[in-house]
Ligand SMILES: Cc1cc2nc3c(=O)[nH]c(=O)nc-3n(C[C@H](O)[C@H](O)[C@H](O)COP(=O)(O)OP(=O)(O)OC[C@H]3O[C@@H](n4cnc5c(N)ncnc54)[C@H](O)[C@@H]3O)c2cc1C
């Protein structure tokens with residue numbers, strides 16, 4: 001059967017959920033061959049095997065951490081040459097998209113980014129994408145070369161599908177460009193203990209209506225009662241109330257959870273771009289005319305300073 | 321030696337307008353008002369600041385687009401860029417990112433550059449991959465998605481805030497940079513700037529000038545194809561209630577009914 005190359009996103013051997021979703025999609029197109037790079041690459045094999053990887057190519061070298069993007073492109077290209085896959089799938093992180101795009105140039109292929117679904121077609125994989133702040137859905141194909149496609153988190157279920165997952169070290173010779181951009185230092189983001197924003201099943205967000213960094217604990221408390229991730233509008237981020245890494249929207253993260261709760265957020269098009277594909281949407285806003293209410297399954301016109309703590313309380317009580 | 325900066329800017333349909341696809345499934349650029357992509361204003365702003373800090377610098381703004389795209393160039397010139405290059409050719413209609421990047425790479429090389437600055441993503445296509453592709457095509461370092469950027473002694477440094485970490489990056493010029501909307505608010509054109517922009521040179525180039533074969537670009541020459549585009553059905557109207565003191569409890573009931581708690 002044809003093989004599909006899947007780029008693995010992992011942190012020191014812990015495979016991130018979007019990669020497992022990617023394996024589900026890859027199996028619709030062929031046998032997944034995974035590529036894991038950097039520290040802990042080998043440790044990814046068991047979980048990848050459990051989710052359908054027939055083979056796990058690995059490579060570790062200091063270059064992957066010390067220089068930006070290009071060493072990983074060199075490795076992906078080496079894997080592509082070895083495997084001759086029918087498609088190359090990469091998780092849609094900022095870095096993943098750049099790696100995929102540079103590979104596409106090198107192998108003379110087209111690229112599709114931010115797919116939300118994939119199916120096999122007679123002319124190669126058909127990708128579903130959201131366009132214009134998710135007001136349109138498109139279906140696209142690659143017409144030149146081996147399809148290179150990046151896929152957004154939450155695009156497919158994680159499914160167990162045990163396969164061999166044989167580990168095979170990959171030989172990579174780095175290109176002249178590999179050491180072009182040096183990573184001089186790296187500061188890891190402190191973990192909050194909450195779920196990853198893009199991977200969370202529930203996201204609770206706060207906007208300008210939260211009215212100050214000192215009030216964001218209300219949003220956090222609601223999030224914690226639901227085991228949710230915390231999001232913020234750009235207005236809240238620009239005001240310095242919450243970190244940019246939590247921003248939802250066009251220039252922040254795009255999320256597609258089972259439940260999204262917007263508190264004190266008006267629902268500007270750039271915010272909608274990042275959340276309107278959420279399954280269920282709830283809003284709390286004191287302005288009945290706020291555009292966010294056009295999107296909601298359930299909306300409360302009211303003051304979040306009353307509604308949010310009451311809701312948090314109620315949830316915590318019911319949980320006992 | 322003068323520092324030659326090229327800023328890539330895109331003319332895009334206004335996001336607050338009714339954006340849609342044309343009959344051939346390309347972005348409809350006629351029906352909706354266009355403007356200089358807000359995210360490219362940040363690139364122009366950083367170019368201006370880098371030029372200010374350099375002894376001697378020249379900023380060229382570059383766009384690939386139809387006749388209207390001149391508006392984007394004019395806006396960038398009125399912010400303070402020195403000159404503009406407009407690549408326009410009927411054959412370019414429907415070009416995807418691979419085709420557009422090919423044209424931009426040729427135009428950047430023809431213009432001459434030490435530093436190329438892009439926005440983080442276009443607000444219509446929102447791919448955010450063109451800067452990386454441009455670096456690949458030009459064979460120079462990519463220093464992308466910077467929330468802070470500085471150029472000194474032929475070296476570009478900057479901060480890239482990633483998913484799990486914040487990285488300090490460094491590369492030698494020539495290089496391709498992209499900046500995010502965290503890099504600092506873009507200035508508004510002054511009246512003086514608007515007047516001065518009218519006299520600044522705008523060079524027009526077509527595919528022949530760039531020695532690009534029309535078969536490599538446009539709808540037919542592109543590397544990908546859109547087969548269908550459907551408008552997402554409007555969400556069914558939800559329940560909206562006014563808080564009379566029990567709003568939080570009502571929400572909790574809803575969450576229970578939907579099995580979230
Ligand atoms: C290129 C570009 C990219 C952008 N990218 C993003 C992005 O990624 N993400 C993003 O979010 N925005 C983005 N924006 C900004 C966007 O246009 C809006 O300005 C922003 O989303 C507004 O945030 P907000 O809803 O919190 O604030 P506002 O629009 O000010 O809304 C605040 C809301 O809170 C309500 N409120 C106030 N007090 C209370 C209270 N006590 N109780 C209940 N409700 C209350 C108000 O009624 C109002 O509706 C972008 C803009 C541009 C131009």
Ligand SMILES: Nc1ncnc2c1ncn2[C@@H]1O[C@H](COP(=O)(O)O)[C@@H](O)[C@H]1O
Pocket residue numbers: 328329330331357359360363382383384385417420424437438439440441442443445446447448449450451
């Ligand atoms: N047609 C174009 N003309 C000039 N610059 C462009 C064009 N398309 C994209 N760019 C640049 O590439 C960046 C990223 O675009 P994209 O990858 O299309 O999201 C933009 O912010 C611009 O700086």
